Structures are given as C-alpha cells and as structure tokens.
Amino acid sequence: MTDTALERGRAITKTFNPTLEKTLAERYDDDVPDFAETLVEFAYGRIYAREGLDMKTRQLITVGALTALGGQTAPQLEINIEHAHANGASKTEIFETIMQMAIYGGMPAAINGMNVAKQFFDKQDQPDQN
Amino acid sequence: MTDTALERGRAITKTFNPTLEKTLAERYDDDVPDFAETLVEFAYGRIYAREGLDMKTRQLITVGALTALGGQTAPQLEINIEHAHANGASKTEIFETIMQMAIYGGMPAAINGMNVAKQFFDKQDQPDQN
Amino acid sequence: MTDTALERGRAITKTFNPTLEKTLAERYDDDVPDFAETLVEFAYGRIYAREGLDMKTRQLITVGALTALGGQTAPQLEINIEHAHANGASKTEIFETIMQMAIYGGMPAAINGMNVAKQFFDKQDQPDQN
Amino acid sequence: MTDTALERGRAITKTFNPTLEKTLAERYDDDVPDFAETLVEFAYGRIYAREGLDMKTRQLITVGALTALGGQTAPQLEINIEHAHANGASKTEIFETIMQMAIYGGMPAAINGMNVAKQFFDKQDQPDQN
Amino acid sequence: MTDTALERGRAITKTFNPTLEKTLAERYDDDVPDFAETLVEFAYGRIYAREGLDMKTRQLITVGALTALGGQTAPQLEINIEHAHANGASKTEIFETIMQMAIYGGMPAAINGMNVAKQFFDKQDQPDQN
Amino acid sequence: MTDTALERGRAITKTFNPTLEKTLAERYDDDVPDFAETLVEFAYGRIYAREGLDMKTRQLITVGALTALGGQTAPQLEINIEHAHANGASKTEIFETIMQMAIYGGMPAAINGMNVAKQFFDKQDQPDQN
Numbered sequence: 042m043t044d045t046a047l048e049r050g051r052a053i054t055k056t057f058n059p060t061l062e063k064t065l066a067e068r069y070d071d072d073v074p075d076f077a078e079t080l081v082e083f084a085y086g087r088i089y090a091r092e093g094l095d096m097k098t099r100q101l102i103t104v105g106a107l108t109a110l111g112g113q114t115a116p117q118l119e120i121n122i123e124h125a126h127a128n129g130a131s132k133t134e135i136f137e138t139i140m141q142m143a144i145y146g147g148m149p150a151a152i153n154g155m156n157v158a159k160q161f162f163d164k165q166d167q168p169d170q171n
Numbered sequence: 172m173t174d175t176a177l178e179r180g181r182a183i184t185k186t187f188n189p190t191l192e193k194t195l196a197e198r199y200d201d202d203v204p205d206f207a208e209t210l211v212e213f214a215y216g217r218i219y220a221r222e223g224l225d226m227k228t229r230q231l232i233t234v235g236a237l238t239a240l241g242g243q244t245a246p247q248l249e250i251n252i253e254h255a256h257a258n259g260a261s262k263t264e265i266f267e268t269i270m271q272m273a274i275y276g277g278m279p280a281a282i283n284g285m286n287v288a289k290q291f292f293d294k295q296d297q298p299d300q301n
Numbered sequence: 302m303t304d305t306a307l308e309r310g311r312a313i314t315k316t317f318n319p320t321l322e323k324t325l326a327e328r329y330d331d332d333v334p335d336f337a338e339t340l341v342e343f344a345y346g347r348i349y350a351r352e353g354l355d356m357k358t359r360q361l362i363t364v365g366a367l368t369a370l371g372g373q374t375a376p377q378l379e380i381n382i383e384h385a386h387a388n389g390a391s392k393t394e395i396f397e398t399i400m401q402m403a404i405y406g407g408m409p410a411a412i413n414g415m416n417v418a419k420q421f422f423d424k425q426d427q428p429d430q431n
Numbered sequence: 432m433t434d435t436a437l438e439r440g441r442a443i444t445k446t447f448n449p450t451l452e453k454t455l456a457e458r459y460d461d462d463v464p465d466f467a468e469t470l471v472e473f474a475y476g477r478i479y480a481r482e483g484l485d486m487k488t489r490q491l492i493t494v495g496a497l498t499a500l501g502g503q504t505a506p507q508l509e510i511n512i513e514h515a516h517a518n519g520a521s522k523t524e525i526f527e528t529i530m531q532m533a534i535y536g537g538m539p540a541a542i543n544g545m546n547v548a549k550q551f552f553d554k555q556d557q558p559d560q561n
Numbered sequence: 562m563t564d565t566a567l568e569r570g571r572a573i574t575k576t577f578n579p580t581l582e583k584t585l586a587e588r589y590d591d592d593v594p595d596f597a598e599t600l601v602e603f604a605y606g607r608i609y610a611r612e613g614l615d616m617k618t619r620q621l622i623t624v625g626a627l628t629a630l631g632g633q634t635a636p637q638l639e640i641n642i643e644h645a646h647a648n649g650a651s652k653t654e655i656f657e658t659i660m661q662m663a664i665y666g667g668m669p670a671a672i673n674g675m676n677v678a679k680q681f682f683d684k685q686d687q688p689d690q691n
Numbered sequence: 692m693t694d695t696a697l698e699r700g701r702a703i704t705k706t707f708n709p710t711l712e713k714t715l716a717e718r719y720d721d722d723v724p725d726f727a728e729t730l731v732e733f734a735y736g737r738i739y740a741r742e743g744l745d746m747k748t749r750q751l752i753t754v755g756a757l758t759a760l761g762g763q764t765a766p767q768l769e770i771n772i773e774h775a776h777a778n779g780a781s782k783t784e785i786f787e788t789i790m791q792m793a794i795y796g797g798m799p800a801a802i803n804g805m806n807v808a809k810q811f812f813d814k815q816d817q818p819d820q821n
Contacts, residue, residue, distance in 0.1 A: 045695075046732065069675055072656045074467045075737070076675075081695065083733040084274045084668060087725070091329075094267040098228055102268055106275045107669065109236040109537075111373040113631045114275070117669040136332045137227035138232055139223040144214045145236045145244070147499075147603075149367065149377040150346060155329055155336075174499075175305070181748070182380065199545055202526045206545075212306070213343040214538060217335070237539065239667075244501070247539040266722045277629075277667045278734060279757065279767040285372070285719055285726075292722075344534045354527040358488055359463055362528055365492035366499040366535045369797075371633045374535070396592045397484040404474045405496045405504070406677040407797045408604060409758075411625065413598075415589055422592075434603065435565075457696045459805055462812075465607070466805075472566070472602040474798060477595070497799065504761070507799040604794045614787040618748055622788055625752035626759040626795045634795070657744040658752055664734045664765070665756045 046076060050086025057127040062074045105138045108154030109146030115169035132162055177208060180216025187257040230255035235268045238284030239276030248287045262292055307338060310346025338360040362386035365398045368414030369406030378417045394424055437468060440476025446516040490515035495528045498544030499536030508547045522552055567598060570606025577647040619646035625658045628674030629666030638677045652682055699727060700736025707777040718750055750775035753786045758804030759796030768807045 046050075054061045066077035089099060106126050108119040122135055139158055143151035174182075184191045195207035221228055234255050237248040252265055260268075269288055273281035304312075311324055314321045325337035364385050367378040382395055399418055405413035434442075444527045455467035479489060494515050497508040512525055520528075529548055533541035564572075574581045585597035607617060624645050627638040642655055650658075659678055663671035694702075704711045720778035736797050739749055772785055772798040789808055793801035 073660045073675060079737045080668060081414060087729045088271050088274055091267060093263040098231060101228060102271060104231050105232035105236045106239040106272055110239055112674045114669040133223040140233060140333045141218050141229060142217055143237055146279060147535045147540060148340060148534060149374040153373045155541045163288060191624045203530050209347045210538060235474060242537040270723045273413045275667045275669060279665060279731060279764040285723060319605045346580040348531050348534055351527055353523040359531060360493060361488060362492050362495035362531060365496045366532055369496040370499055393483040397481060401478050401489060401492060402496055405797045405799060407795045408544055408600060409795060411634045415593060463790050463805060469607045470798060477599045504799040568798060580744040608791050608794055611787060613783040618751060619791060621748060622752050622755035622791060626755045626792055629756040629760055656743060661738050661749060662756055664738055
C-alpha cells in the first residue's frame with residue numbers, strides 16, 4: 042500500500058458508491074471545507090481499506106452498529122444498507138443483522154432499523170415509483 | 172424446527188459456552204426467577220438460532236455493536252469476544268471489527284473496545300497466569 | 302403458570318392491545334419470520350407477564366425509560382403511552398413520568414417525550430379528526 | 432406550596448436521605464459552587480416534589496431509567512435503588528423493574544443493572560461486613 | 562447575586578430569547594404545571610447564569626454536546642445554534658464545533674448536526690421564504 | 692497548508708502532548724496496525740488542525756461532549772481535561788463546562804464528569820503522591 046489513505050478511500054468508494062465524495066462535497070464543503078475528503082480518507086481509506094476482514098462482513102457490522110446506536114443515525118443506516126447490499130449482502134442477511142440487535146440495543150432499536158430496511162427494499166422493488 | 176425456542180437456545184449455547192445457562196441461573200435466578208431461561212430462549216433460541224446468517228458473522232456483528240454502544244457493556248463485550256473467537260473469528264477479525272466502530276460510535280468507543288479485546292487475548296496468551 | 306411464555310404473552314396483550322401480534326406480523330414477518338411471535342413471547346410472555354410488579358407501574362416505568370433513552374424510540378414511546386393509559390395510568394401520571402426524566406436523560410429528552418405525549422392525548426381528545 | 436423549590440427539595444430529601452445535600456456540598460461545592468443546592472432544588476424541589484405521582488412509583492421509574500441508560504450511571508443507580516427501597520419498593524419490585532429494561536435498553540443494560548442491585552442488597556443483608 | 566435563580570434565569574434569557582419562557586409555558590404548562598419556570602430557573606438561572614465561563618463559549622459547548630448526543634435532540638440543537646449565534650458565535654465557529662464531534666460521537670452524529678446547522682443558516686439567509 | 696493531514700496532526704499534538712502518538716502506537720499498533728497514525732491524522736490533523744475555532748474552545752467543547760456522552764468515555768475525558776488545561780483552560784472553566792452538561796446529558800453524567808475532573812486536579816495538586 043504505497044498510496045495515501047485518501048487515495049485508498051477514493052479507490053474503495055469508487056467500487057460501490059462512485060459519487061459519494063462528490064455528493065458530500067457539494068452538500069457540505071462550503072460550510073465545512075474538506076469535509077468530504079476527511080470522511081473518504083478516514084472512514085474508507087483508514088478503515089474500510091484495511092486488510093483482515095472482508096468488505097461484506099464489514100458492511101453488515103456497520104448495519105448492526107447503526108441499528109444498535111439508534112437515534113438520529115437512520116439516514117446513515119439507509120446508506121449503509123445500500124452499501125452492504127452492493128457488497129453482496131442479501132436482503133435476508135441485512136434483516137437478520139438488524140433483528141439481532143434487539144438483544145443488545147433493545148426492541149425499539151431493532152424495530153426502527155427494520156423500518157429503515159423495509160423502506161430501502163421497498164424502493165428497490167419499485168424503482169419506477171421513485 | 173419442531174423444537175421450542177428454549178430448546179434451540181440450549182442446543183446452540185452448548186456448542187460454544189456449555190455452562191452459560193447454569194452460570195447465569197446460579198447468579199441471577201434467586202432474585203429474578205427464570206432469568207437464565209429467558210436469556211437463553213430469547214437471545215439464543217429466538218435470534219442466534221435463526222437461519223440466514225452464519226454464526227461467525229453474527230458474533231462479529233455483536234462485537235461491533237457492543238463496541239459502538241460503549242457504556243457499561245464492557246463485560247458483555249468480553250464474553251462475546253470469547254464467543255466470536257470460539258465460533259472461528261480470528262484475533263485480527265475481532266480487532267478490525269472494533270476499530271471500524273470509530274467511524275460510527277466515535278474514537279473513545281473504539282479505544283475502549285480495543286482495551287477489552289487486548290485484555291481478553293492477553294489472558295488467552297498466558298493461561299497459567301489466570 | 303403451566304402455559305408457555307408465548308401463550309402468556311398472547312393472553313396479556315389481548316387485554317389491552319388485541320391486534321398487537323397481528324399488526325406486527327403483517328408488517329414484519331415476511332422479512333423477519335417469527336418476529337411478532339418473538340416480541341410477544343419475550344417482551345410480554347417473559348417480562349410483562351412476571352409477577353412482583355403491577356402492570357400499571359410496569360407501563361409507567363417503560364414510558365420513563367423510553368423518554369430517557371430518547372433517540373429513535375419516539376414511535377415506541379407513543380405505543381407505550383397508549384398501553385400505560387389502557388392499564389389505568391392517568392394523563393397526569395404519564396406527563397409526570399416524562400418530566401421526571403429531565404433529571405436523568407436531560408432536558409431535551411424530557412421535552413421530546415412531552416411532545417410525544419401531547420400528540421397522543423391531542424388525538425385522544427379529538428377522535429373524529431383522525 | 433408557598434415555600435420555594437429549594438425548601439421543598441430539602442424537605443423531601445430529609446425524609447429518606449437526610450445527609451444528601453451535605454454530602455454533595457462537601458464533595459463538590461469547592462469546585463462547583465452551589466452544586467448541592469442546585470441538585471436539591473431542581474431534582475427534588477422541582478420534580479420529586481411534584482404532585483400527580485406517588486414517590487414510590489417515581490423512584491421505581493428512576494431505577495428503570497438509570498438501568499436503561501446504562502453507561503456510567505451505575506453509582507447513581509445504586510443511590511436510587513437505596514431511595515426506592517427507603518420509599519417502600521420491595522427487593523422484588525426493584526429487580527422486576529431492572530429486568531424489564533432488557534426489552535428497551537437491551538440485555539447488557541439489564542444484566543448490569545441486576546449486578547448493581549445484587550451488590551446493594553448483598554450489603555443490606557450483611558451490614559456488619561461493611 | 563441577591564436575586565433568586567428564577568430571576569437570574571429570566572434576566573439572561575431576556576437578552577437573547579425574550580419569549581422563551583412564555584413560549585414554553587403556552588406549550589407545556591397545562592400538562593406539566595411550572596415546566597417553563599423550572600427550565601428557566603434550572604438551565605438558565607442555575608447554570609448559564611454562573612460565572613467562570615463566558616456565554617459564547619457556553620453556547621458552543623452546548624451545540625457540541627447536542628451534536629454528540631445525537632438522537633432526538635435535533636430540535637434543541639437548532640434552538641441552541643440560534644442562541645449561540647445570538648451570543649456572538651459565527652457560522653464558522655458553529656460548523657467547526659459540530660464537525661469536531663465526529664471524533665467523539667461518530668461521523669453520523671456530526672453529519673446530522675451539520676444538516677441541522679445548514680437548515681438553520683439557510684433560513685437565516687432567506688428570511689422572506691419563511 | 693501544504694503539509695499532509697498526518698503532518699499537521701503530529702505538529703499539533705507535539706505542542707501539548709508530545710508522546711501521544713508513540714504511547715498509542717506502543718499500546719495498540721501490534722493488534723491494530725496504524726491505529727496511532729490514524730488517530731493523529733484524523734482527530735488532530737483533520738479536525739483540531741482546522742481554522743475557525745481556537746484550540747482552547749475546541750478542548751472545552753470536547754470536555755463537554757465527553758461528559759454528556761457519559762458511558763465508557765471516562766478515560767478519554769481525563770486525557771482531554773489534561774489537554775484543555777494544557778491549552779489554557781482554567782480549572783474553573785473545566786468544571787463549569789462539565790456542570791453545564793447536567794441540562795443536556797442529565798445529572799448523573801454531570802456528576803460522573805465532575806468526579807473525573809476532581810480526580811485529575813487532585814493528582815495535579817499532589818504530584819509527589821503519584
């Protein structure tokens with residue numbers, strides 16, 4: 042790995058969400074300069090780019106954690122369900138991950154996570170309606 | 172699956188933590204009757220027993236969620252690191268899971284999770300010292 | 302108690318929310334088989350069915366905890382305010398429970414809980430508008 | 432209620448924890464002037480002093496919320512278990528309250544709450560050992 | 562400081578949010594008598610009124626904490642961004658505060674805080690559209 | 692700013708905690724390669740290095756957020772109290788920041804934060820005892 046963390050992050054996001062950095066930059070960089078670059082460098086270049094754990098498992102772990110954290114992370118949960126799906130996680134695996142969080146984050150967290158997943162897969166199943 | 176959730180939970184825990192229900196019952200059932208049975212039935216019989224996601228991935232997801240949740244879940248994190256390891260997750264996979272949580276639960280949560288994992292694997296490496 | 306946890310859970314929910322399991326099953330069981338059964342068995346059959354604490358107090362404790370947890374639990378808070386009211390808790394007792402949480406979960410949690418309660422009781426007072 | 436919130440708070444804490452304000456003042460008021468007074472006025476004078484909910488139920492709600500919140504609230508949970516017990520809540524009612532939180536705050540939160548309660552009642556049962 | 566905490570709280574809120582107590586009272590005091598008075602006395606009279614830290618820094622600290630807490634505190638975050646701005650904190654200082662929380666509360670908390678700030682400043686910049 | 696985020700992070704930590712990266716690397720890098728570098732690059736190079744907010748205010752905001760988050764962040768709270776103090780924040784400003792969190796994170800969070808600060812300043816006042 043001779044490239045920088047930022048380059049590694051860009052290479053990874055390109056494979057399953059090519060417009061991620063551009064979308065973030067357009068939305069946030071006027072108010073928070075370099076925000077998009079920071080997120081891609083740190084989250085993808087420094088963490089998802091790491092060896093030792095395959096990308097699909099990483100994505101399911103993220104779906105689980107965002108479910109358990111609950112609170113205002115619903116928008117991020119939806120994005121990461123999309124990433125998990127794009128990295129090969131099946132609909133069933135995603136729902137199972139979310140349901141499991143009932144043990145650790147409580148039933149309300151699991152139910153709200155299931156609602157986010159339902160919303161995402163409903164959109165997937167009816168692409169023309171969006 | 173013709174057996175009950177409780178039977179399924181008992182069958183599963185037997186494979187990687189055979190004394191779990193007994194340990195819990197001895198510690199809690201005087202004050203909270205049926206606590207051990209409830210946990211085995213719900214967490215293992217109703218959730219870990221489910222199809223659709225392999226046990227090793229389930230355990231890594233749990234390690235991730237407990238790390239992200241932070242707070243008082245350190246004792247449960249240690250137990251679930253043990254379970255993940257017993258289900259085939261390598262030391263590296265466990266540390267990677269925890270490190271990844273820095274993105275979602277913040278750096279302090281990841282650092283504290285890493286401390287719990289270090290403590291667990293240090294004990295593993297020096298069995299005679301315990 | 303010779304019946305199973307699932308039977309106990311069904312008996313209890315029947316008294317104040319007869320359609321709970323059916324509503325949950327219709328919404329979630331395609332994606333998460335047995336979800337509704339799991340919730341009724343665990344939450345109601347294993348916990349609310351327990352002796353040692355009267356149902357009205359249990360429901361107020363739940364209203365308090367969901368308020369303190371804040372985050373994404375607002376939908377569950379509304380359902381449990383309804384359950385608490387159906388089990389004999391007065392509007393005043395419910396608001397007092399929520400207000401008390403300002404000490405433990407902070408002022409924002411209490412205010413947001415109060416907003417959920419206001420919404421619920423406003424609907425109650427104007428049944429035809431819904 | 433012609434007396435001030437501070438007077439009402441002092442009157443209430445006197446009935447079940449007469450040294451509360453003095454203990455808090457000795458520990459914190461050098462660094463945070465008026466801290467003890469603020470806590471007694473706000474928590475007890477403005478909230479526990481309110482009408483509409485009996486003190487025992489209020490205390491059980493607090494035990495539930497502190498259990499669900501988990502994290503660093505263990506010391507406060509122990510104090511409030513003591514207050515709940517001093518206001519007439521039985522050992523069983525306290526354990527039932529804590530166990531119930533498994534649904535909303537997750538199993539780890541409930542288990543850790545049970546550990547705090549066990550520790551408190553163990554001390555109660557062996558007063559000479561302390 | 563010979564005046565009471567309530568008087569001090571009223572004096573402070575008058576300087577940057579003159580209608581705060583009245584707005585809160587109209588919304589909440591029917592259901593939770595004295596709620597508005599309690600909040601003004603405790604939050605402003607007992608805390609923001611304290612010496613030792615300037616008001617602008619206090620407000621930025623609040624913006625940071627509400628961002629890190631995430632969850633349902635978005636409405637309070639918007640109000641406190643308004644208060645911080647009214648006490649001299651620049652748009653940049655507010656965004657920097659929120660961005661910093663990525664380290665401690667995680668990226669989702671920071672992103673959601675940035676969304677609340679964007680919404681607030683967008684309204685500021687287009688007053689006629691509201 | 693022609694230097695990289697990692698270089699900027701190193702330059703900043705050098706001014707108030709020169710051994711931070713080395714301490715972290717010795718403790719964590721065997722298990723989580725590049726952990727220390729990641730933290731210095733992200734937290735200090737990408738965030739504390741930003742313009743628009745002075746370092747002392749940044750540190751106080753961090754102390755506030757870690758207090759409000761509660762949970763397992765006590766070790767990080769102590770380190771950041773040290774950093775805040777090294778960047779010019781007085782003992783009073785630090786305690787005021789923590790106390791203020793009672794409004795947003797609840798009284799238990801504030802009390803536990805105060806305990807961490809007391810412990811830190813007690814050590815400061817008795818250097819020979821450590």
